[in-house]
Amino acid sequence: MAQDTARQAAATPARALLPQILPALVVGVGASLLLLGVSAAAEALQHVLWRNLPDALGIGRYSVLWTIVMLTATGVAVGLVIWKVAGHAGPDPATTGLDAPVLPPAVLPGLLLATALMLAGGPSLGPENPIIAVNVGLAFWLGRRLLPRLPGGLWVALAEAATIGALFGTPVAAALLISEALAGRQLKGALWDNVFAPLVAAAAGAVTTTLVAHPTFDLHLPPFGHPGWGDLLAVLVIAAAAALLGMCAVRAFPYVHGAFARLRHPMLVLPVGGLVLGLLGALGGHLTLFKGLEEVEEIAADPDGWSAGEFATMTVVKLAALLVAASCGFRGGRIFPAVFVGAAFGLCAHALVPGVPPALGVAAGVLGMLLAITRQGWVSLFTAAVLVASPAIIALLCIASLPAWLLVTGRPQMRLRADGTPVR
Structure with a gap:
């Protein structure tokens, strides 16, 4: 019984x-x-x-x-x-x-x-x-x-x-x-x-x-081989630097949102936000427009096709555009544009230090940026890993996520309460 x-x-x-x-x-x-x-x-x-x-x-x-x-x-x-x-x-x-x-x-x-x-x-x-x-x-x-x-x-x-x-x-x-x-x-x-x-x-x-x-997130970057000590140092530095850059946008978020909120009416807030985005798009070029998935494939298809300065410009402009678009009331999410920002940042690192493999730079940049913008650890790791489709890089990303997470955890998020104060 x-x-x-x-x-x-x-x-x-x-x-x-x-x-x-x-x-x-x-x-x-x-x-x-x-x-x-x-x-x-x-x-x-x-x-x-x-x-x-x-x-x-x-x-x-x-x-x-x-x-x-x-x-x-x-x-x-x-x-x-x-x-x-x-x-x-x-x-x-x-x-x-x-x-x-x-x-x-x-x-x-x-x-x-x-x-x-x-x-x-x-x-x-x-x-x-x-x-x-x-x-x-x-x-x-x-x-x-x-x-x-x-x-x-x-x-x-x-x-x-x-x-x-x-x-x-x-x-x-x-x-x-x-x-x-x-x-x-x-x-x-x-x-x-x-x-x-x-x-x-x-x-x-x-x-x-x-x-x-038939979607795919693999950017078809040059394959990443056996990792070395230099790769470990690079992934730690790039991920942490990307997280710090992302936190700059997070820190600015309530102030930019408050500035647009003072305009009050949506027929003032959204057109002014659109104008600012248009000026940023004119500065950064068409690759810094839209959600960023097709655009990140374009820059990843030719990692050596742009200079470090051009990659840096795309990184800063796209991050500023993400900040403005999220602050002025456009309905949308932040994951995909943050992926572009992180990828451009990683390719900038590759352009500055050619010894940094493009796949490593992109994965580390995306990891750090997503940790700062989304505060979703597993999703950040997963997204960074699938972009480069290289099993050898996963261990490095797991290690790099630890110091990057220490930089972002417990700090304001890119999300506000109803009274305009940031969520922690």
Whole structure:
């Protein structure tokens, strides 16, 4: 009798988890399709705005004039959405992160529109934060109506994990993010019981993205060979320096946000922010525009194609553009532009010291920058590692993450409270 009771207790988690598989699969596929749809729409609009229209007008595609006009016009368009569309495109993005709040359904169309306009227009932000927020809102609203017996928090976890899996094309990033979020919490049951359904959603989102869009994060840099003592020194210095540079933007964040907030009205804040971004884009060139994924592939394709000064200019301009775009109310995330900043910083190190392998410089720069901007240790390590696809570099990155983390932990984050003070 006791043995039967023990078997029944052991079987309970499986019976509890099995009903979550189908909802997790549906959320995963749906989250991926929404991300792909918004990305495709934004790319089509970007093609019109930055190729067809300037060609028809006889203006250079990325000329100084067109860059300033387009970024300012994007600020006007997004400002109109925030001002007039129901829900005002959600809360101030400076106060939100990857752990998105559950927004009412009426807010989501405006947030999607503002995100698509931002992605097409050129501000230095990625799609991750708003797309996670939209997927969380949709999953929670639909899930609570169709399957009210499942807890509301489950729908939030499924949508967040599914979107992260879809963004990176692998559930590994979602697994790392979930494990980091669960650290320190009092869990009910084993860790894998808590992450089982989110991992199913992340896997479904990743597979859907892979089958439809065939994404890759490998920059195809020259292969990194057997590490030496010089490589260890280089990765420690570059990662720490990148983290310090990122912390400069983090420290400036509340002040820049406060300066834009004094303009009060979105039809002042966003156009002025767009104008500043246009001036930065004119200074840094077209590679410092947009979310940065395609652009980082371009600079990585020819690591010796730019001088150290040019890489340094791209690094500083892109970081400033990220700071301004995140401060003035454009709806978007900071991971992808931070990847460009870190990669440009690492290639600058390679240009200054040719003995630093490009793959090592890029991975270390991205690691340090992401640690400062996101404060997500596992995701920073994962992103830096997949960019160079070199197993030999992983141990070096793990070592470099330790001093870089000491530089950023316990200090203000690139996220504000409602009163404008930084989160620690």
